[in-house]
Structures are given as structure tokens and as C-alpha cells.
Amino acid sequence: MSQKINRIAVFTSGGDAPGMNAALRAVVRTAAHEKLIVYGIMNGYEGMINGALKKLDVRDVGNIIQRGGTFLKTARSQEFMTKKGREKAFAQLQKLNIDGLVALGGNGTLTGADIFQREHGMPCIGVPCTIDNDLYGTDTTIGFDTAVNTAIEAVDKIRDTAESHNRLFFIEVMGRHAGFIALYTAIGSGAGNVLLPEKETSIHDLVETLKAAEERKRLFNLVIVAEGNKIGSVHEIAKKVEAQMENVDVRVTVIGHLQRGGSPSGYDRLLATRLGYAAVEALIDGHSNVMVGISNNQLKHTPMAYAIKNEKELNMEILHLAEMLSI
Numbered sequence: 001m002s003q004k005i006n007r008i009a010v011f012t013s014g015g016d017a018p019g020m021n022a023a024l025r026a027v028v029r030t031a032a033h034e035k036l037i038v039y040g041i042m043n044g045y046e047g048m049i050n051g052a053l054k055k056l057d058v059r060d061v062g063n064i065i066q067r068g069g070t071f072l073k074t075a076r077s078q079e080f081m082t083k084k085g086r087e088k089a090f091a092q093l094q095k096l097n098i099d100g101l102v103a104l105g106g107n108g109t110l111t112g113a114d115i116f117q118r119e120h121g122m123p124c125i126g127v128p129c130t131i132d133n134d135l136y137g138t139d140t141t142i143g144f145d146t147a148v149n150t151a152i153e154a155v156d157k158i159r160d161t162a163e164s165h166n167r168l169f170f171i172e173v174m175g176r177h178a179g180f181i182a183l184y185t186a187i188g189s190g191a192g193n194v195l196l197p198e199k200e201t202s203i204h205d206l207v208e209t210l211k212a213a214e215e216r217k218r219l220f221n222l223v224i225v226a227e228g229n230k231i232g233s234v235h236e237i238a239k240k241v242e243a244q245m246e247n248v249d250v251r252v253t254v255i256g257h258l259q260r261g262g263s264p265s266g267y268d269r270l271l272a273t274r275l276g277y278a279a280v281e282a283l284i285d286g287h288s289n290v291m292v293g294i295s296n297n298q299l300k301h302t303p304m305a306y307a308i309k310n311e312k313e314l315n316m317e318i319l320h321l322a323e324m325l326s327i
């Protein structure tokens with residue numbers, strides 16, 4: 001029989017994602033409904049180690065549902081990767097009699113939570129927050145939809161100038177290990193090509209496709225390049241392609257951290273609210289070391305280790321569609 005939960009702590013860690021604040025609001029207010037005491041940990045695992053915890057009440061999370069970033073701040077902690085660092089963190093939580101944790105973040109955050117739970121037995125629920133969408137056990141992660149919309153808006157603007165000058169643009173979007181942002185941005189912006197971490201390709205193939213597009217009188221073109229693609233940096237790719245094509249005017253844009261900020265989309269706010277609520281209910285129901293997610297509109301619990309290690313596959317039908325329609 002699991003022990004009754006009375007005092008929980010919530011934190012955000014790793015790269016921020018639009019919708020984190022909406023999830024925090026849902027966690028704090030659900031906890032209030034359930035008569036739990038809730039602490040916010042500042043600066044992710046760093047704050048856990050340093051004891052930077054403060055009590056949160058329902059008013060502390062007012063007027064944040066629409067805000068990007070995370071009001072609890074975030075960090076990527078090296079010290080928490082060590083056993084000693086995790087021992088310090090556990091001692092800080094014990095001082096306040098914390099008996100459950102809600103971790104908001106991506107792969108690195110949930111990996112830390114998984115190890116922490118195994119070492120110290122602290123019940124912990126993960127809420128998938130990352131623009132990369134690379135966690136198994138949820139159709140989308142909090143922040144992904146907003147990031148894709150931001151990237152598409154940026155590409156629409158680039159398209160205007162690309163068309164005016166008949167230029168070939170290489171546009172880098174985020175995604176170190178996963179091509180979700182790149183693929184969805186490519187399809188949503190009608191880009192001619194997309195380079196993904198999940199698909200082997202070569203400069204030769206890319207040049208052939210671009211030349212074929214030129215022959216079809218496509219006077220300007222957009223290539224979406226995922227950060228973690230298999231060929232190299234967007235600048236190297238652009239240079240190599242330029243060297244192999246005649247009369248082509250090439251430009252490069254890196255959208256970068258613009259994708260991580262901004263007001264969350266309606267979709268992300270809803271997802272964050274449902275998952276923040278689900279995380280607190282999961283702790284109360286005695287669950288531990290699972291990530292909450294939504295699949296086919298159904299709430300789902302996935303063991304943390306599966307969420308992190310099982311690769312979430314890109315839907316290759318979408319890639320096929322993007323390629324087929326970019327004629």
C-alpha cells in the first residue's frame with residue numbers, strides 16, 4: 001500500500017517549452033483542490049540541490065497560462081548527474097517532508113527523475129515538456145505545437161523574400177535528435193525539401209532534387225534542415241550545394257531559440273492543463289516513476305524508462321506526403 005501524499009514539489013528543468021507555465025498552474029491548482037501543500041523548486045535540479053523551494057498557492061500561478069518560458073526558471077544541472085548531487089537534493093526534500101515530485105521537462109529531466117526515484121524511492125511523475133516532441137508515450141509533448149507554429153510563421157516570411165529574389169534558402173530548425181519540428185514545419189510551410197536526423201541522405205541526392213525542381217520551373221526553393229540532420233551544419237550544406245549548382249543564389253537562416261519562446265498555442269495550453277492535472281492525480285493514486293501523456297485523446301501512463309528510451313518514430317507517411325506535394 002503506497003503512503004498518503006501530503007506535500008509535493010514541482011519543478012521545470014532542461015530546455016524550456018511554451019506551455020510549461022500552463023502545466024505549473026494546473027499542478028498547483030489541482031494540488032490545492034486536493035488539499036495538498038505544494039512547493040515550487042527554482043532552477044530545476046540545481047534548486048533542488050540548493051534547497052531553493054518556495055510554497056506556492058493558487059494566486060502565485062495566476063496570469064501565467066498565456067506566458068512562454070517558465071516562472072520557476074530552469075537549468076541544465078551537471079551536479080545532479082552525480083550520486084552526491086542527488087543525495088544533497090534528497091536531503092533538501094526531506095527537510096520539508098516532501099513526499100512526491102512532479103517533474104516538467106524533456107528527455108534529460110525525466111532521465112534524472114527516473115534515477116532519483118530508483119535511488120531514493122521518492123514518488124515522481126513526469127510531465128512531457130519539450131519542443132522536440134521526442135518522448136514516447138504521448139502523441140505530442142507540451143511546447144511542440146507552439147514551436148512548429150512559430151517556425152512556420154518564420155518560414156512564411158522567408159518565403160516572401162525568397163520568391164521576390166528567386167533564391168534558395170536553407171532554414172535550420174531545432175531538434176538535435178528528432179526531426180518532428182523539421183517535418184511538420186516542412187509540410188506546413190510547403191517547403192521543397194527537408195533534412196532529418198531519422199533519414200540518411202546525401203548532398204548528391206539533395207542537389208539532384210533541387211536541380212529537378214529548377215527544371216520544373218520552380219524559381220525559388222526552401223529547404224528545412226533539422227539541427228541533427230545526417231549531413232552536417234546548415235552552413236556547410238548550403239556551401240556544398242552552392243558549389244554544385246550554377247546560378248543559384250543561396251541564403252541561410254537559423255530560426256534558433258525563437259522556437260522556444262512565445263505564448264503557448266491553444267492546443268499546448270489544453271495539453272498542459274490536462275497533463276498537469278493528471279500528474280497530481282497520479283501521485284495521489286499511488287503511481288510513481290511514470291510519465292503522463294495523451295495518446296488518441298486518452299490519458300496514459302508510461303513507465304519513465306520507456307518514455308525516455310523507446311524511440312518515438314516519425315510518421316514516414318507525412319514525409320512521403322511532403323515530398324510528393326512539393327512538385
Ligand code: F6P
Nearest residue numbers: 015106130131132174175176227
Ligand atoms: O531540447 C530542446 C532544444 O531546444 C533542442 O531542440 C535544441 O537542440 C536544444 O534544446 C538547445 O539547447 P540550449 O538552449 O541549451 O542551447
